[in-house]
Amino acid sequence: LCSLFTGADEFMKYRSPLVSRYASKEMAYNFSDRKKFTTWRKLWIYLAKAEKALGLPITDAQILEMESHELDIDFAMAAEEERKLRHDVMAHVHTFAHCCPTAAPIIHLGATSCYVGDNTDLIMLRDGFDLLLPKLARVIDRLANFAEKYADLPTLGFTHYQPAQLTTVGKRACLWLQDLAMDMRNLQRARDDLRFRGVKGTTGTQASFLQLFQGDHDKVEELDRMVTEMAGFKKAYLVTGQTYSRKVDVDCVASLASLGATVHKLCTDIRLLANLKEIEEPFEKEQIGSSAMPYKRNPMRAERCCSLARHLVALMADPLQTASVQWLERTLDDSANRRISLPESFLTADIILSTLQNITEGLVVYPKVIERHIRHELPFMATENIIMAMVKAGGNRQDCHEKIRVLSQEAAAVVKQEGGDNDLLARVQRDPYFAPILGQLDAVLDPKTFIGRAPQQVARFLSEEVRPLLEPYKAKMDVKIELEL
Numbered sequence: 198l199c200s201l202f203t204g205a206d207e208f209m210k211y212r213s214p215l216v217s218r219y220a221s222k223e224m225a226y227n228f229s230d231r232k233k234f235t236t237w238r239k240l241w242i243y244l245a246k247a248e249k250a251l252g253l254p255i256t257d258a259q260i261l262e263m264e265s266h267e268l269d270i271d272f273a274m275a276a277e278e279e280r281k282l283r284h285d286v287m288a289h290v291h292t293f294a295h296c297c298p299t300a301a302p303i304i305h306l307g308a309t310s311c312y313v314g315d316n317t318d319l320i321m322l323r324d325g326f327d328l329l330l331p332k333l334a335r336v337i338d339r340l341a342n343f344a345e346k347y348a349d350l351p352t353l354g355f356t357h358y359q360p361a362q363l364t365t366v367g368k369r370a371c372l373w374l375q376d377l378a379m380d381m382r383n384l385q386r387a388r389d390d391l392r393f394r395g396v397k398g399t400t401g402t403q404a405s406f407l408q409l410f411q412g413d414h415d416k417v418e419e420l421d422r423m424v425t426e427m428a429g430f431k432k433a434y435l436v437t438g439q440t441y442s443r444k445v446d447v448d449c450v451a452s453l454a455s456l457g458a459t460v461h462k463l464c465t466d467i468r469l470l471a472n473l474k475e476i477e478e479p480f481e482k483e484q485i486g487s488s489a490m491p492y493k494r495n496p497m498r499a500e501r502c503c504s505l506a507r508h509l510v511a512l513m514a515d516p517l518q519t520a521s522v523q524w525l526e527r528t529l530d531d532s533a534n535r536r537i538s539l540p541e542s543f544l545t546a547d548i549i550l551s552t553l554q555n556i557t558e559g560l561v562v563y564p565k566v567i568e569r570h571i572r573h574e575l576p577f578m579a580t581e582n583i584i585m586a587m588v589k590a591g592g593n594r595q596d597c598h599e600k601i602r603v604l605s606q607e608a609a610a611v612v613k614q615e616g617g618d619n620d621l622l623a624r625v626q627r628d629p630y631f632a633p634i635l636g637q638l639d640a641v642l643d644p645k646t647f648i649g650r651a652p653q654q655v656a657r658f659l660s661e662e663v664r665p666l667l668e669p670y671k672a673k674m675d676v677k678i679e680l681e682l
Contacts, residue, residue, distance in 0.1 A: 215541060219505070219548035227324050228540035230272070236320055237289055237313040238267045240428070241304050244396065247423040248306060251416045253409060259300035266296045286310040307405040308396065311440050311527075315394040318539065319441065320428060322449055325543040326388035332550040333384065333456070334670035337377050339557035341663045344370035348655040351644035352475065352567045353574055360574045363644055366476070366562060368651035371658050373466070376459040378666055383452040390448065393425040394441045395433030400526045438526035446516040446539060453546045457509030460549050464499035464506070467556070471496045474566045479559030498556050502549050509545045512538050555678040571644050573612075576621035577605060582641045583625065583634070590633035600630055 278288035348367035
């Protein structure tokens with residue numbers, strides 16, 4: 198039996214579907230060990246460069262040696278060191294020092310573990326947002342094009358999932374777009390609000406660096422500023438404990454969980470409309486909807502989005518609880534949780550947006566089905582218009598109301614009890630009472646007279662709120678998504 202699994206060890210243990218099945222290579226790499234530990238080495242190099250520039254006895258040779266070994270990490274050695282030391286940062290300090298013997302004495306000089314740990318997390322969070330924002334922009338762009346195309350196509354509106362006054366297909370899409378635009382602003386704000394932890398020492402007081410620079414406060418502040426700039430941040434948090442505040446994680450995951458709620462609502466709407474056969478997600482030529490029912494066209498992409506969106510929303514509880522139990526300057530019960538919840542929130546958001554882009558690039562609308570549903574319901578909705586037309590033609594409102602009420606009840610009985618079509622209009626046409634307005638009935642029942650200002654609202658919303666939001670991402674709009682699964 199063992200021979201069957203030779204060379205296939207990866208299939209002998211659990212693999213997160215977020216990586217093995219769903220998320221993009223870019224997002225999977227962003228939270229990879231390779232990215233994490235090469236970033237640690239970058240941070241040690243930044244620290245050494247800044248300390249040398251500010252007068253500490255660090256040589257160019259030491260820095261060059263560190264730079265030459267920035268990427269060649271011996272992961273097996275690091276794992277063995279961690280087994281012995283029970284400390285991941287010191288394991289990698291020793292591994293780095295092993296290939297940089299000249300620089301070994303000054304690696305991690307004055308720093309605490311969170312110098313590399315927390316600062317790397319902040320870099321990953323920032324870079325994660327930078328991967329998500331263009332994807333969200335593309336979803337908004339595709340959906341905006343859809344809304345524009347169908348801005349004036351009347352469709353049944355629904356309240357309580359019961360037929361209501363008409364709207365348009367494009368106007369409904371704008372309801373989705375408005376929520377996505379809010380998410381775009383939330384993600385951008387969370388990304389822009391991120392700061393660097395910087396060099397703060399073991400409890401955030403910078404005491405070790407003050408000692409290194411012999412009490413020179415200005416040099417300690419300049420060290421913090423220099424390393425922050427090297428890492429690509431404009432600002433560092435002015436106060437920290439051993440860690441940056443875990444409220445930062447709350448802020449980041451909250452924006453992603455909110456996006457999850459938006460996508461769940463949007464994709465649920467698509468699933469409901471697919472059941473009505475009004476709108477469908479893309480369905481490939483050889484795709485199978487059901488193993489038992491060959492005719493089925495299940496909305497599997499929208500279902501996947503809803504499934505993953507629930508996970509994304511549920512992840513919100515983790516950073517909230519972690520932030521609430523950080524004792525004093527820090528406690529380590531945040532670590533294991535954050536290793537899971539932070540990457541998973543970004544990986545989940547990543548595949549949701551990739552799938553949603555695929556959906557919005559291929560939404561199929563069936564106008565004839567939509568028209569049939571309108572015809573089925575519109576006579577009931579038009580009764581007020583018929584009454585007004587009769588009054589203008591000289592009729593009595595109360596008499597007309599009673600006539601319409603009786604005919605509506607009869608038509609409703611045909612629909613509900615006999616399973617027939619709505620024949621209210623035919624009943625009105627046969628009744629001599631309505632003879633004065635028979636020539637007006639087509640105009641009275643024109644669906645476009647029931648959609649109000651929906652087309653105008655679509656045009657203004659897209660031009661004033663949506664298109665300007667996409668301007669910073671214009672250069673990244675042409676990427677298309679092909680789902681592999």
